[in-house]
Amino acid sequence: MKQNTRSALPQRLLPCLMALTFAAICGMTLAANTGDHGLDFSGIDRSIAPGDDFFRYANGNWLARTEIPADRSSWGTGAELSELTVKRTDELIRAADSSAAAGSEARKIGDYYASSMDAARIEQLTLTPLAPLLKKINAISDRTGLARALGATLRADVDILNNTNLYTPNVFGLWVAQDLSDPTHYSPFIVQGGLGMPDRDYYLSPSQKMADIRSQYQAHIATVLSLAHISGANDKAKGIFELERRIAEAHVSRAESEEVLKGNNHWSAADFPQRAPGLDWPGFFGASGLGQQREFVVWQPGAVSGISALAASVSLATWKDYLRFHLIDSMSGYLPRAFLTEQFAFQQRVLSGTPEQQPRWKRAVEETNDALGEAVGKLYVAKYFPPEEKARAEAMVHNLVAAFATRIDRLDWMAPETRAKAKAKLLTLKVGVGYPNRWRDYSGLEVVRGDAFGNARRAQLFNYHRNLEKLGRAVDRDEWAMDPQLVSAVNLPALNAINFPAAILQPPFFDPQRDPVMDYGSIGAIIGHEISHSFDNEGALFDASGKLQNWWTKDDFAHFEAAGQRLVAQFDAYHPFPDISVNGRQTLSENIADVAGLADSFDGWQLSLQGGAAPSVAGFSAQQLFFLSFGQTWRRKMREPALRRQVVTDGHAPAEYRADTVRNLDAWYEAFKPLPGQKLYLAPPERVRVW
Numbered sequence: 001m002k003q004n005t006r007s008a009l010p011q012r013l014l015p016c017l018m019a020l021t022f023a024a025i026c027g028m029t030l031a032a033n034t035g036d037h038g039l040d041f042s043g044i045d046r047s048i049a050p051g052d053d054f055f056r057y058a059n060g061n062w063l064a065r066t067e068i069p070a071d072r073s074s075w076g077t078g079a080e081l082s083e084l085t086v087k088r089t090d091e092l093i094r095a096a097d098s099s100a101a102a103g104s105e106a107r108k109i110g111d112y113y114a115s116s117m118d119a120a121r122i123e124q125l126t127l128t129p130l131a132p133l134l135k136k137i138n139a140i141s142d143r144t145g146l147a148r149a150l151g152a153t154l155r156a157d158v159d160i161l162n163n164t165n166l167y168t169p170n171v172f173g174l175w176v177a178q179d180l181s182d183p184t185h186y187s188p189f190i191v192q193g194g195l196g197m198p199d200r201d202y203y204l205s206p207s208q209k210m211a212d213i214r215s216q217y218q219a220h221i222a223t224v225l226s227l228a229h230i231s232g233a234n235d236k237a238k239g240i241f242e243l244e245r246r247i248a249e250a251h252v253s254r255a256e257s258e259e260v261l262k263g264n265n266h267w268s269a270a271d272f273p274q275r276a277p278g279l280d281w282p283g284f285f286g287a288s289g290l291g292q293q294r295e296f297v298v299w300q301p302g303a304v305s306g307i308s309a310l311a312a313s314v315s316l317a318t319w320k321d322y323l324r325f326h327l328i329d330s331m332s333g334y335l336p337r338a339f340l341t342e343q344f345a346f347q348q349r350v351l352s353g354t355p356e357q358q359p360r361w362k363r364a365v366e367e368t369n370d371a372l373g374e375a376v377g378k379l380y381v382a383k384y385f386p387p388e389e390k391a392r393a394e395a396m397v398h399n400l401v402a403a404f405a406t407r408i409d410r411l412d413w414m415a416p417e418t419r420a421k422a423k424a425k426l427l428t429l430k431v432g433v434g435y436p437n438r439w440r441d442y443s444g445l446e447v448v449r450g451d452a453f454g455n456a457r458r459a460q461l462f463n464y465h466r467n468l469e470k471l472g473r474a475v476d477r478d479e480w481a482m483d484p485q486l487v488s489a490v491n492l493p494a495l496n497a498i499n500f501p502a503a504i505l506q507p508p509f510f511d512p513q514r515d516p517v518m519d520y521g522s523i524g525a526i527i528g529h530e531i532s533h534s535f536d537n538e539g540a541l542f543d544a545s546g547k548l549q550n551w552w553t554k555d556d557f558a559h560f561e562a563a564g565q566r567l568v569a570q571f572d573a574y575h576p577f578p579d580i581s582v583n584g585r586q587t588l589s590e591n592i593a594d595v596a597g598l599a600d601s602f603d604g605w606q607l608s609l610q611g612g613a614a615p616s617v618a619g620f621s622a623q624q625l626f627f628l629s630f631g632q633t634w635r636r637k638m639r640e641p642a643l644r645r646q647v648v649t650d651g652h653a654p655a656e657y658r659a660d661t662v663r664n665l666d667a668w669y670e671a672f673k674p675l676p677g678q679k680l681y682l683a684p685p686e687r688v689r690v691w
């Protein structure tokens, strides 16, 4: 349930989550566009009627004058803020280098970054770092060996409910989190994976666009194998692609993967060979360090069975080719330049339309963040998140929770017993602002200067083992799902908690030098969005303790679902391309959170006035400023392939439709007076009200 502005790493294909993902969203620079604090008034296109296209009314001039930077697949408010944050983080990391004590966090950060930056050293090592790993694959001689090799690829690289990252290139991904049926302990969740492209649709869709991408992907596989001096690359690429296509056939769709009631399947270790025959499961779990684990949650049972069957039916030789390719492809960033260039050519240029590779320092910052996120975050908040801003943000969250409680009180359709349970859940919501109360311990992570490849492998394994160690321990409600230097926000449904990282709590989302109405329209709506995730179509299935348990009366839930269905229809009607519409079901939880969050923030702003006067600025009333600020928060320009990719793989609707959420709020009609017949106009009974 996340909102995220960091661009996807090529090797991770990070989707934008159940949090407010800006990965799929926004962008705006104050210095460049507004000249001062407030809104970008020059970015408004007054020739467009707000009632016809609110997104282009709020952002039309900005869209016309803005070029997406060459190393980006999209640009907008969140991206600009991410760019600034990456620059600041880079300065902090460089300053952490040099003579810090061996084993200290500062030294690890400095050495990790320096190793990623040392292109000459990486070039000089050629394929040496791969050699021992390829040797192990070469030595696979039977199905047990295959199962062990597949088990050794398991990493803690997915997140079903928080960051909603459902993608892993390994055959399966692992998420360790509170058990949904008994949130007092952790469970290992097994998630489908194994595709080199972002989603099953890329393999199975009949559209010509996707068919073209498939040919390019097969060529990419062959190129990677050739670069690694593996003979017969074209034939092998064909076999690997065909195996992935069959894995894709076993996969469950993105929309279905979001349904928690379908995902919460408890299997014992003994169930695997029975329910998913084919793969040697004791071999797989033994090699993944889960040999002693008795209970699992299998999120997509059909996919697990399907992939397991392929482990027995597809030839060992093809599986070995597959393992070689995935190993090399996933480590391209730490191999000589030719690999990096090829990875960029497919993952970024073909799949996202990005013309140019990121400069090395940006990648090095991302890699260091991935490995040592909270250690870097500690430096970031010390410099860029003053206690006054933390206090101001906490006060705002407090105010929005109070406004949400009042909204619950006012829901005339809801039975008193459901209302009491909703209130209880709201009151136990654990809010984290800026950074965690307790920082992660990196003392067990070994960083070797000059070994970028080894550092990356060790960091992945360190993170994996840290997650395995949670199994059997008491649940830690203080753990954060995001680093403080990430421009994003997240709801953690099973913890009944929300995190607002420091990096999103800054201009233009949150700015002490302008009237608060504009903060409410921007960060306020984001905070409201995250609070609302606790009550969206998925979040509402969890009780105050984080247990997956229906606390609704039958009638109330039916009413709530009917409102959701209307929102599904509203988003299904948006067509970013003639051949693709937004998937209203896939994006429902985010859209509910947008509608409810915006309404909550509007109420919170009114509450904050305490009867005082509302300002007008540049000829706009306070109410208009609130909605304009919201519309500019979602300003975003995307390259065509990236937009297609978002529509297929993301739980968030494209930004422009998120900006148009305003059409469901009566207050927007009072502010902008749209007329019946205009494209966004909804008659009062058609406006979707949830919470």
Ligand SMILES: [Zn+2]
Pocket: 001, 002, 003, 017, 018, 019, 020, 021, 529, 533, 590, 593
């Ligand atoms: Zn969200």
